[in-house]
Amino acid sequence: MLSLHDAIRPTTFLRSSKLCDYLGLDLTIATETFQHTGSFKFRAAYNLALNVPNDAILTASSGNFGQALAYACKLLGKECTVVMPVTSAQVKINAVRGYGATVDLVDTKVVGRNERVAQLAETMPDAYLASAYDDQHVIDGNSTLGDELSQKDFDVILVPVGGGGLISGTITGLCRNGNTAKVYGAEPLLGNDAARSLKAGKIIANETEPMTIADGARTISLGNLNWPIIQNGVADIIEVSDENIAEAVRLYFSLANLKSEPTGALTLGAILSRPEMFTAKKVCLIVSGGNVDARIYREILNSVS
Numbered sequence: 001m002l003s004l005h006d007a008i009r010p011t012t013f014l015r016s017s018k019l020c021d022y023l024g025l026d027l028t029i030a031t032e033t034f035q036h037t038g039s040f041k042f043r044a045a046y047n048l049a050l051n052v053p054n055d056a057i058l059t060a061s062s063g064n065f066g067q068a069l070a071y072a073c074k075l076l077g078k079e080c081t082v083v084m085p086v087t088s089a090q091v092k093i094n095a096v097r098g099y100g101a102t103v104d105l106v107d108t109k110v111v112g113r114n115e116r117v118a119q120l121a122e123t124m125p126d127a128y129l130a131s132a133y134d135d136q137h138v139i140d141g142n143s144t145l146g147d148e149l150s151q152k153d154f155d156v157i158l159v160p161v162g163g164g165g166l167i168s169g170t171i172t173g174l175c176r177n178g179n180t181a182k183v184y185g186a187e188p189l190l191g192n193d194a195a196r197s198l199k200a201g202k203i204i205a206n207e208t209e210p211m212t213i214a215d216g217a218r219t220i221s222l223g224n225l226n227w228p229i230i231q232n233g234v235a236d237i238i239e240v241s242d243e244n245i246a247e248a249v250r251l252y253f254s255l256a257n258l259k260s261e262p263t264g265a266l267t268l269g270a271i272l273s274r275p276e277m278f279t280a281k282k283v284c285l286i287v288s289g290g291n292v293d294a295r296i297y298r299e300i301l302n303s304v305s
Protein backbone atom coordinates (compact mmCIF):
# COMPACT_ATOMS: atom_id res chain seq x y z
CA MET A 1 0.00 0.00 0.00
CA LEU A 2 1.59 3.24 -1.18
CA SER A 3 1.64 6.40 0.89
CA LEU A 4 0.07 9.52 -0.63
CA HIS A 5 3.43 11.04 -1.57
CA ASP A 6 4.57 7.81 -3.19
CA ALA A 7 1.29 7.40 -5.09
CA ILE A 8 0.97 10.87 -6.67
CA ARG A 9 2.94 12.24 -9.57
CA PRO A 10 4.65 15.62 -9.13
CA THR A 11 2.99 18.41 -11.06
CA THR A 12 4.53 19.37 -14.40
CA PHE A 13 5.81 22.93 -14.79
CA LEU A 14 5.77 24.32 -18.33
CA ARG A 15 6.84 27.62 -19.83
CA SER A 16 5.70 28.63 -23.28
CA SER A 17 7.61 31.53 -24.79
CA LYS A 18 4.87 31.79 -27.43
CA LEU A 19 2.17 32.20 -24.80
CA CYS A 20 4.25 34.64 -22.74
CA ASP A 21 5.07 36.74 -25.81
CA TYR A 22 1.46 36.68 -27.02
CA LEU A 23 0.16 38.03 -23.71
CA GLY A 24 3.21 40.05 -22.72
CA LEU A 25 3.31 38.37 -19.32
CA ASP A 26 5.64 36.14 -17.30
CA LEU A 27 3.63 32.92 -17.09
CA THR A 28 4.43 29.42 -15.85
CA ILE A 29 1.92 26.61 -16.22
CA ALA A 30 1.57 24.06 -13.42
CA THR A 31 -0.37 21.33 -15.15
CA GLU A 32 -2.04 18.39 -13.46
CA THR A 33 -3.04 16.89 -16.81
CA PHE A 34 -0.30 14.27 -16.35
CA GLN A 35 -1.43 13.34 -12.85
CA HIS A 36 -2.97 9.87 -12.46
CA THR A 37 -6.46 9.89 -14.06
CA GLY A 38 -5.64 13.19 -15.77
CA SER A 39 -6.39 15.71 -13.03
CA PHE A 40 -5.40 16.97 -9.58
CA LYS A 41 -8.32 15.04 -8.10
CA PHE A 42 -6.18 11.93 -7.64
CA ARG A 43 -4.30 13.70 -4.84
CA ALA A 44 -7.54 14.14 -2.89
CA ALA A 45 -9.15 10.85 -3.85
CA TYR A 46 -6.19 8.67 -2.95
CA ASN A 47 -5.71 10.44 0.37
CA LEU A 48 -9.38 9.93 1.21
CA ALA A 49 -9.54 6.28 0.15
CA LEU A 50 -6.31 5.57 2.00
CA ASN A 51 -7.44 7.11 5.28
CA VAL A 52 -11.08 6.15 5.70
CA PRO A 53 -11.69 2.69 7.21
CA ASN A 54 -14.74 1.89 5.06
CA ASP A 55 -14.51 -0.76 2.35
CA ALA A 56 -17.06 1.07 0.17
CA ILE A 57 -17.13 4.75 -0.82
CA LEU A 58 -20.04 6.69 -2.32
CA THR A 59 -19.67 10.09 -3.96
CA ALA A 60 -21.13 12.54 -6.46
CA SER A 61 -18.96 13.94 -9.23
CA SER A 62 -19.17 15.48 -12.67
CA GLY A 63 -16.26 13.28 -13.58
CA ASN A 64 -12.73 14.07 -12.44
CA PHE A 65 -13.17 13.23 -8.76
CA GLY A 66 -15.27 10.22 -9.70
CA GLN A 67 -12.63 8.66 -11.89
CA ALA A 68 -9.84 9.57 -9.46
CA LEU A 69 -11.74 7.94 -6.60
CA ALA A 70 -12.57 4.94 -8.76
CA TYR A 71 -8.89 4.43 -9.55
CA ALA A 72 -7.83 5.02 -5.94
CA CYS A 73 -10.36 2.44 -4.75
CA LYS A 74 -9.13 0.00 -7.37
CA LEU A 75 -5.56 0.40 -6.10
CA LEU A 76 -6.67 -0.04 -2.49
CA GLY A 77 -9.17 -2.85 -3.04
CA LYS A 78 -12.29 -0.87 -2.13
CA GLU A 79 -15.71 -0.56 -3.79
CA CYS A 80 -16.73 2.74 -5.35
CA THR A 81 -20.06 4.18 -6.50
CA VAL A 82 -20.24 7.52 -8.30
CA VAL A 83 -23.37 9.58 -8.91
CA MET A 84 -22.83 11.58 -12.11
CA PRO A 85 -24.99 14.08 -14.02
CA VAL A 86 -26.14 12.86 -17.42
CA THR A 87 -24.46 16.00 -18.79
CA SER A 88 -21.00 14.79 -17.69
CA ALA A 89 -18.43 14.41 -20.44
CA GLN A 90 -18.70 10.92 -21.91
CA VAL A 91 -14.94 10.44 -21.61
CA LYS A 92 -15.28 10.90 -17.84
CA ILE A 93 -18.23 8.52 -17.52
CA ASN A 94 -16.34 5.89 -19.49
CA ALA A 95 -13.23 6.39 -17.35
CA VAL A 96 -15.12 5.90 -14.06
CA ARG A 97 -16.59 2.66 -15.36
CA GLY A 98 -13.23 1.64 -16.78
CA TYR A 99 -11.67 1.79 -13.31
CA GLY A 100 -14.30 -0.63 -12.03
CA ALA A 101 -16.67 1.73 -10.23
CA THR A 102 -20.45 1.75 -10.45
CA VAL A 103 -21.89 4.82 -12.20
CA ASP A 104 -25.34 6.14 -11.30
CA LEU A 105 -26.43 8.74 -13.87
CA VAL A 106 -28.96 11.41 -12.84
CA ASP A 107 -30.80 14.25 -14.54
CA THR A 108 -29.94 17.11 -12.20
CA LYS A 109 -33.01 19.04 -13.40
CA VAL A 110 -35.11 16.29 -11.82
CA VAL A 111 -33.02 15.24 -8.83
CA GLY A 112 -29.87 16.83 -7.42
CA ARG A 113 -26.72 14.76 -7.29
CA ASN A 114 -26.46 15.13 -3.51
CA GLU A 115 -30.11 14.13 -3.13
CA ARG A 116 -29.39 11.02 -5.16
CA VAL A 117 -26.37 10.23 -2.99
CA ALA A 118 -28.62 10.44 0.07
CA GLN A 119 -31.05 8.00 -1.56
CA LEU A 120 -28.30 5.51 -2.35
CA ALA A 121 -26.79 5.90 1.12
CA GLU A 122 -29.94 4.37 2.60
CA THR A 123 -29.16 1.16 0.74
CA MET A 124 -25.41 1.36 1.47
CA PRO A 125 -25.20 2.01 5.23
CA ASP A 126 -21.55 0.97 5.49
CA ALA A 127 -20.30 3.25 2.72
CA TYR A 128 -18.30 6.41 3.39
CA LEU A 129 -20.02 9.46 1.86
CA ALA A 130 -17.23 11.38 0.17
CA SER A 131 -17.52 14.98 -0.96
CA ALA A 132 -15.39 15.91 -3.94
CA TYR A 133 -14.33 19.10 -2.17
CA ASP A 134 -15.87 19.53 1.31
CA ASP A 135 -13.84 16.92 3.20
CA GLN A 136 -10.68 17.31 5.26
CA HIS A 137 -9.08 14.32 3.50
CA VAL A 138 -9.66 16.14 0.20
CA ILE A 139 -8.12 19.39 1.42
CA ASP A 140 -5.14 17.53 2.86
CA GLY A 141 -4.60 15.59 -0.36
CA ASN A 142 -4.74 18.73 -2.48
CA SER A 143 -2.36 20.52 -0.12
CA THR A 144 0.45 18.45 -1.63
CA LEU A 145 0.17 20.64 -4.71
CA GLY A 146 0.57 23.70 -2.49
CA ASP A 147 3.69 22.07 -1.05
CA GLU A 148 5.18 21.78 -4.54
CA LEU A 149 4.24 25.32 -5.53
CA SER A 150 5.76 26.67 -2.33
CA GLN A 151 9.21 25.66 -3.58
CA LYS A 152 8.93 28.22 -6.40
CA ASP A 153 9.16 32.01 -6.26
CA PHE A 154 5.88 33.00 -7.89
CA ASP A 155 4.33 36.36 -7.07
CA VAL A 156 0.85 35.16 -8.02
CA ILE A 157 -0.81 31.74 -8.25
CA LEU A 158 -4.11 31.39 -10.09
CA VAL A 159 -6.31 28.42 -9.16
CA PRO A 160 -9.55 27.13 -10.74
CA VAL A 161 -12.53 27.23 -8.38
CA GLY A 162 -15.55 24.94 -8.31
CA GLY A 163 -16.36 23.61 -4.87
CA GLY A 164 -13.13 25.01 -3.47
CA GLY A 165 -11.21 21.83 -2.69
CA LEU A 166 -8.22 22.65 -4.88
CA ILE A 167 -7.80 26.28 -3.90
CA SER A 168 -8.23 25.58 -0.17
CA GLY A 169 -5.69 22.77 -0.39
CA THR A 170 -3.28 24.95 -2.36
CA ILE A 171 -3.54 27.73 0.21
CA THR A 172 -3.01 25.22 3.03
CA GLY A 173 0.17 23.87 1.46
CA LEU A 174 1.54 27.32 0.70
CA CYS A 175 0.87 28.65 4.19
CA ARG A 176 2.45 25.77 6.07
CA ASN A 177 5.61 26.28 4.02
CA GLY A 178 5.70 30.01 4.65
CA ASN A 179 5.12 30.94 1.00
CA THR A 180 3.59 34.41 0.57
CA ALA A 181 2.50 34.30 -3.08
CA LYS A 182 -0.88 35.91 -3.67
CA VAL A 183 -3.57 33.37 -4.55
CA TYR A 184 -6.39 34.27 -6.93
CA GLY A 185 -9.34 32.07 -7.77
CA ALA A 186 -10.68 31.73 -11.31
CA GLU A 187 -14.37 30.88 -11.53
CA PRO A 188 -16.93 30.62 -14.35
CA LEU A 189 -19.07 33.74 -14.61
CA LEU A 190 -22.10 31.50 -15.09
CA GLY A 191 -21.42 29.85 -11.72
CA ASN A 192 -19.95 32.71 -9.73
CA ASP A 193 -21.06 31.69 -6.24
CA ALA A 194 -17.52 31.89 -4.83
CA ALA A 195 -17.00 35.44 -6.09
CA ARG A 196 -20.37 36.48 -4.69
CA SER A 197 -19.60 34.73 -1.41
CA LEU A 198 -16.30 36.56 -1.05
CA LYS A 199 -18.04 39.90 -1.58
CA ALA A 200 -20.86 39.04 0.85
CA GLY A 201 -18.61 37.59 3.54
CA LYS A 202 -20.66 34.40 3.72
CA ILE A 203 -21.39 31.39 1.52
CA ILE A 204 -23.82 32.27 -1.27
CA ALA A 205 -25.08 29.31 -3.30
CA ASN A 206 -26.06 29.12 -6.95
CA GLU A 207 -29.80 28.55 -7.34
CA THR A 208 -29.25 25.71 -9.81
CA GLU A 209 -26.29 23.78 -11.17
CA PRO A 210 -24.64 26.26 -13.56
CA MET A 211 -24.41 25.08 -17.18
CA THR A 212 -21.00 26.56 -17.88
CA ILE A 213 -18.62 25.03 -20.40
CA ALA A 214 -16.34 24.37 -17.41
CA ASP A 215 -18.15 21.21 -16.35
CA GLY A 216 -15.81 20.55 -13.43
CA ALA A 217 -17.00 23.79 -11.82
CA ARG A 218 -20.73 23.12 -12.03
CA THR A 219 -21.10 23.22 -8.28
CA ILE A 220 -23.90 24.72 -6.20
CA SER A 221 -21.70 26.26 -3.54
CA LEU A 222 -18.34 26.22 -1.82
CA GLY A 223 -17.75 23.62 0.87
CA ASN A 224 -18.15 24.60 4.52
CA LEU A 225 -14.64 23.40 5.35
CA ASN A 226 -13.17 25.25 2.38
CA TRP A 227 -14.89 28.55 2.99
CA PRO A 228 -12.84 29.97 5.89
CA ILE A 229 -9.59 28.98 4.16
CA ILE A 230 -10.68 30.72 0.98
CA GLN A 231 -12.08 33.77 2.75
CA ASN A 232 -8.82 34.32 4.63
CA GLY A 233 -6.39 33.17 1.95
CA VAL A 234 -7.41 34.53 -1.46
CA ALA A 235 -6.63 37.97 -2.83
CA ASP A 236 -9.68 37.87 -5.11
CA ILE A 237 -11.80 35.58 -7.26
CA ILE A 238 -11.94 36.47 -10.95
CA GLU A 239 -15.12 35.66 -12.88
CA VAL A 240 -14.44 34.22 -16.35
CA SER A 241 -16.89 34.18 -19.24
CA ASP A 242 -17.39 30.98 -21.19
CA GLU A 243 -15.99 32.80 -24.22
CA ASN A 244 -12.70 33.46 -22.43
CA ILE A 245 -12.61 29.88 -21.11
CA ALA A 246 -12.92 28.56 -24.66
CA GLU A 247 -10.28 30.99 -25.93
CA ALA A 248 -7.93 29.80 -23.18
CA VAL A 249 -8.42 26.18 -24.27
CA ARG A 250 -7.49 27.21 -27.82
CA LEU A 251 -4.43 29.17 -26.68
CA TYR A 252 -3.11 26.24 -24.67
CA PHE A 253 -3.49 24.03 -27.72
CA SER A 254 -1.95 26.44 -30.22
CA LEU A 255 0.74 28.17 -28.16
CA ALA A 256 1.67 25.67 -25.42
CA ASN A 257 0.95 22.33 -27.11
CA LEU A 258 -1.19 21.44 -24.10
CA LYS A 259 -4.61 19.78 -23.99
CA SER A 260 -6.65 21.34 -21.21
CA GLU A 261 -10.25 20.70 -20.29
CA PRO A 262 -12.33 23.89 -19.99
CA THR A 263 -12.22 23.87 -16.18
CA GLY A 264 -8.44 23.58 -16.32
CA ALA A 265 -8.30 26.59 -18.62
CA LEU A 266 -10.10 28.85 -16.15
CA THR A 267 -6.87 30.40 -14.89
CA LEU A 268 -5.69 31.44 -18.35
CA GLY A 269 -9.24 32.66 -18.95
CA ALA A 270 -8.82 34.87 -15.89
CA ILE A 271 -5.67 36.33 -17.42
CA LEU A 272 -7.60 37.09 -20.60
CA SER A 273 -10.33 38.70 -18.52
CA ARG A 274 -8.07 40.99 -16.46
CA PRO A 275 -4.53 41.03 -17.93
CA GLU A 276 -3.67 44.40 -16.40
CA MET A 277 -3.65 42.82 -12.92
CA PHE A 278 -0.64 40.65 -13.68
CA THR A 279 1.81 42.96 -15.43
CA ALA A 280 5.41 42.60 -14.14
CA LYS A 281 4.43 39.63 -11.97
CA LYS A 282 5.73 36.06 -11.95
CA VAL A 283 2.46 34.23 -12.48
CA CYS A 284 1.66 30.53 -12.08
CA LEU A 285 -1.40 29.17 -13.84
CA ILE A 286 -2.72 25.92 -12.42
CA VAL A 287 -4.27 23.70 -15.08
CA SER A 288 -6.40 21.34 -13.03
CA GLY A 289 -6.96 18.62 -15.62
CA GLY A 290 -7.14 17.53 -19.24
CA ASN A 291 -10.12 15.20 -19.36
CA VAL A 292 -12.24 16.71 -22.10
CA ASP A 293 -14.65 14.88 -24.39
CA ALA A 294 -13.17 14.64 -27.91
CA ARG A 295 -16.30 16.07 -29.56
CA ILE A 296 -16.45 19.05 -27.21
CA TYR A 297 -12.72 19.67 -27.56
CA ARG A 298 -13.00 19.64 -31.36
CA GLU A 299 -15.91 22.09 -31.24
CA ILE A 300 -13.99 24.48 -29.00
CA LEU A 301 -10.87 24.37 -31.15
CA ASN A 302 -12.88 24.94 -34.34
CA SER A 303 -15.02 27.77 -32.95
CA VAL A 304 -14.19 31.43 -33.27
CA SER A 305 -14.33 33.66 -30.21
